[in-house]
Amino acid sequence: MPSLSPPFSSKPQQPQAPQAPESAPILHLEQVTKSYRSGRFCLHNVDFQLAAGTFTLLTGPSGAGKSTLLKLFYGAEQPDRGQVLVQGQSVNRLQGRALAYLRRQVGVIFQDYKLLERRTIAENVAFVLAARGLAWSEIQRRVPAALSLVGLADRGNCFPDALSGGEQQRVSIARAIVGHPRILLADEPTGNLDRHNALQVLKILQQLNKKGLTVLMTTHDPHLVEMAQAPVWQIKSGRLSPVNNRDILIQP
Numbered sequence: 603m604p605s606l607s608p609p610f611s612s613k614p615q616q617p618q619a620p621q622a623p624e625s626a627p628i629l630h631l632e633q634v635t636k637s638y639r640s641g642r643f644c645l646h647n648v649d650f651q652l653a654a655g656t657f658t659l660l661t662g663p664s665g666a667g668k669s670t671l672l673k674l675f676y677g678a679e680q681p682d683r684g685q686v687l688v689q690g691q692s693v694n695r696l697q698g699r700a701l702a703y704l705r706r707q708v709g710v711i712f713q714d715y716k717l718l719e720r721r722t723i724a725e726n727v728a729f730v731l732a733a734r735g736l737a738w739s740e741i742q743r744r745v746p747a748a749l750s751l752v753g754l755a756d757r758g759n760c761f762p763d764a765l766s767g768g769e770q771q772r773v774s775i776a777r778a779i780v781g782h783p784r785i786l787l788a789d790e791p792t793g794n795l796d797r798h799n800a801l802q803v804l805k806i807l808q809q810l811n812k813k814g815l816t817v818l819m820t821t822h823d824p825h826l827v828e829m830a831q832a833p834v835w836q837i838k839s840g841r842l843s844p845v846n847n848r849d850i851l852i853q854p
């Protein structure tokens with residue numbers, strides 16, 4: 603087990619956010635419009651629903667609004683109009699502690715791994731649990747389990763710069779899931795990886811999905827879309843629509 607020095611404080615755990623009935627979509631946009639001050643329209647009257655336990659890909663040209671859509675779901679951006687619901691709860695209206703509880707249900711990973719360079723791999727993964735006030739014994743139980751799920755059980759004592767890009771992305775997946783979220787939003791997680799590592803990351807995300815995690819992943823990569831064999835949605839000119847013919851994504 604990786605050694606974890608305890609620089610982390612332990613606070614009492616907070617009660618869980620209320621959960622919507624299982625039949626409700628776990629991720630839901632209702633007539634959402636979002637633009638930026640630059641005047642750029644990202645989403646225009648978009649309706650979108652994902653059921654719990656699904657694995658879905660989101661694609662579209664650069665600048666179309668893929669990251670923006672994910673940001674709406676983890677509360678980093680607000681819609682101009684419409685409702686953004688996560689587990690049936692409106693993200694728009696939640697504030698303070700209620701929003702914090704809801705965000706615990708949502709793990710996020712990015713193209714750049716955002717690891718703390720001066721912390722070991724185990725400490726990077728532990729950090730989020732310590733910030734939530736989990737007991738030290740629980741942190742020591744969960745961190746090796748999360749690292750094991752991404753195939754890095756023996757790398758906990760390493761620092762990030764000793765790991766390859768693919769391994770660093772796997773650490774960021776461990777960090778995103780160690781809090782046991784129900785949803786994982788993956789924003790172009792394979793964008794910096796070669797094909798082998800990209801497929802490995804895809805495989806891990808699919809394995810986590812099989813264990814019940816709802817995964818929404820953005821990608822530009824037609825090869826990955828082909829390999830994933832999952833439903834694909836495309837954002838283009840402010841509209842979001844399902845892609846029925848994957849061939850249209852394979853462009854020269």
Ligand SMILES: Nc1ncnc2c1ncn2[C@@H]1O[C@H](COP(=O)(O)OP(=O)(O)OP(=O)(O)O)[C@@H](O)[C@H]1O
Binds near residue numbers: 664666
């Ligand atoms: N904070 C912001 N302020 C102003 N404009 C923004 C902001 N964030 C994004 N944009 C603009 O909104 C549009 C959509 O950006 P977004 O990052 O969501 O696109 P994307 O589809 O994820 O692009 P890429 O595939 O290149 O990552 C772009 O034109 C971008 O320049």
